[in-house]
Amino acid sequence: MPLPTMRAVRLHEHGGPDVLRYDEVPVPEPGPGEVLVRVHAAGINPPDWYLRGGLTRMPGETESTVSLPLIPGTDVSGVVEAVAADVDSLAVGDEVFGLLRFPGFDGSAYAEYVAAPAPDLARKPAGLDHVHAAGAPMAGLTAWQFLIEAGHDHPSPFQEARHRPTALDAETTVLINGAAGGVGHFALQLAKWKGARVIAVASGAHESFLRELGADRFIDYTKSRPEELVRDADLVLDTVGGPDSKRFLRTLRRGGAQFAVLPGDFDEGETAKLGVTVSSAQVRSNGAQLAELGRLLDAGTVSVAIDSTFPLADARAAHERAARGHIQGKIVLTVT
Ligand SMILES: NC(=O)c1ccc[n+]([C@@H]2O[C@H](COP(=O)([O-])OP(=O)(O)OC[C@H]3O[C@@H](n4cnc5c(N)ncnc54)[C@H](OP(=O)(O)O)[C@@H]3O)[C@@H](O)[C@H]2O)c1
Numbered sequence: 001m002p003l004p005t006m007r008a009v010r011l012h013e014h015g016g017p018d019v020l021r022y023d024e025v026p027v028p029e030p031g032p033g034e035v036l037v038r039v040h041a042a043g044i045n046p047p048d049w050y051l052r053g054g055l056t057r058m059p060g061e062t063e064s065t066v067s068l069p070l071i072p073g074t075d076v077s078g079v080v081e082a083v084a085a086d087v088d089s090l091a092v093g094d095e096v097f098g099l100l101r102f103p104g105f106d107g108s109a110y111a112e113y114v115a116a117p118a119p120d121l122a123r124k125p126a127g128l129d130h131v132h133a134a135g136a137p138m139a140g141l142t143a144w145q146f147l148i149e150a151g152h153d154h155p156s157p158f159q160e161a162r163h164r165p166t167a168l169d170a171e172t173t174v175l176i177n178g179a180a181g182g183v184g185h186f187a188l189q190l191a192k193w194k195g196a197r198v199i200a201v202a203s204g205a206h207e208s209f210l211r212e213l214g215a216d217r218f219i220d221y222t223k224s225r226p227e228e229l230v231r232d233a234d235l236v237l238d239t240v241g242g243p244d245s246k247r248f249l250r251t252l253r254r255g256g257a258q259f260a261v262l263p264g265d266f267d268e269g270e271t272a273k274l275g276v277t278v279s280s281a282q283v284r285s286n287g288a289q290l291a292e293l294g295r296l297l298d299a300g301t302v303s304v305a306i307d308s309t310f311p312l313a314d315a316r317a318a319h320e321r322a323a324r325g326h327i328q329g330k331i332v333l334t335v336t
Contacts, residue, residue: 003027008111009315009333010069014054017319020110022312025071028108028115035090036082037116040130041309042109042333043075044318045138045182051105052319058103059282060157066105073109073333074102076116077124077133087118095124097294099137099285110315112335122290125298132297132304135330139182140293140304142283146237146259147190151289156281158263163281166235166257168194175199175230175251178239179215180206180328183261187237188213189302199233201226209305209328227251237261252276305329311336 003026010023030036047055051072056064077097080090090096098121100107100114108114124133145151147165156163168174174191178184179200191198192214200206200215207218219226230251238245241262248258249266254275260266263280271278296302307328310318312335321331 006112007312008071008108009073009312010071011052012069014052017052017316017323019052020072020315020319022315023069025111027113030082030084030115032084032086033119034084034115034117035080035087035096035121037076037078037096037114037121038081039076039078039109039112039114039335041077041134041335042073042111042312043134043137043139044073044315044322044331044333045075047074047102047105047138048072048110049319049322056105058105058157060155070105071108071111072105073111074100074107075134075137076100076109076114077130078114078335081113089118090121095126095130096121097124097130097133097137098122098287098290099141099283102138102285103282110312110333112312117285119287120285122287122294125294127298127300128294128304131306131309131332131334134332135182135304135306136186136293136297137290138283139330140186140302141286141289142183142261143186143190144289144293145281145283145286146261147187147194149289150281151286152284154284158260158280158282161279163259163279168196168235170195170197172196172234173199173232174235174237175201175226175233175248176237176239177201177221177226177245177248178261179210180326181239182327182330183239184237185210185213185305185329186302187239188215191237193296193301199226199230203326205326206328213303213305235259238264246270249274249276249278307331309334
């Protein structure tokens with residue numbers, strides 16, 4: 001009997017957005033510990049376009065884990081269609097969302113169906129539609145694991161020490177660089193949930209968006225240099241990274257910390273002299289943490305901003321949108 005098929009976006013080669021092909025492929029079979037999810041929406045994230053562009057090794061890995069063709073994507077929201085015999089935590093018909101198999105390039109989320117490890121999934125909050133739920137997993141878990149709880153003991157590929165969130169409360173000031181993006185807008189809201197004062201750094205078009213999310217102060221990096229305006233912050237969370245990110249160290253009080261979501265170049269002598277620390281980590285799939293974030297999403301304490309949506313068949317346009325930058329929230333693929 002022929003295998004049932006589905007539509008999925010696949011990479012047959014690395015390159016620009018035009019290498020994303022809308023193919024017909026077999027529906028995957030859930031393996032042990034997995035469920036089959038009928039995908040309603042798939043969120044897109046930077047690793048999707050890094051992979052498309054040619055990155056085939058996750059940080060910390062010595063060899064490529066990629067063999068083409070493959071279905072990219074890690075973030076899904078959908079409905080459980082079938083359950084492996086050994087899974088009792090989920091049932092057919094459950095609405096779920098999750099970050100699948102990360103770190104890894106085998107999430108396979110840009111598809112009508114995906115086989116998903118049950119521990120990577122959480123029940124979708126009832127008050128959230130699939131598009132918003134699909135925008136939450138990777139960016140929301142990154143903000144959660146940096147700021148609230150690491151949630152695992154895997155070594156960071158970026159440093160020897162384990163990453164540890166610092167305490168956030170009404171006495172704490174947090175500067176978030178790249179505040180309007182996927183990770184940044186969740187980080188802002190989680191810091192506000194903990195009671196912290198938040199300074200949001202982004203380009204000017206995002207000011208009202210970030211103030212509505214709760215930013216106490218907004219700095220337009222195209223007009224002023226945040227490192228010249230801010231002193232005595234307790235924490236900097238930098239989602240932009242690169243060689244310039246060390247300029248934020250001088251905004252910290254002694255004893256403060258900079259969390260490098262995208263690792264930058266830091267000099268141990270300089271951090272020691274300033275009396276500050278730098279820490280970085282890699283987000284990992286975690287359905288239990290996503291369930292905790294889901295409760296905040298359901299309550300409206302945290303919201304998911306949608307930059308734009310594109311049909312699955314038009315994943316190429318979604319990647320072209322991502323390449324133009326200045327993303328406000330999340331780009332999501334819709335699957336009908
Ligand atoms: N360590 C991990 O496990 C982990 C997990 C997730 C993501 N990441 C990395 O974190 C980075 C951010 O991810 P994301 O999903 O949040 O990306 P995103 O949604 O593309 O957001 C990036 C944001 O940065 C802003 N930005 C760009 N240049 C800036 C600058 N010079 N100063 C301040 N803001 C600037 C952009 O808007 P404006 O320029 O208009 O303000 C945009 O809103 C990516 O590099 C990603 O690879 C790491």
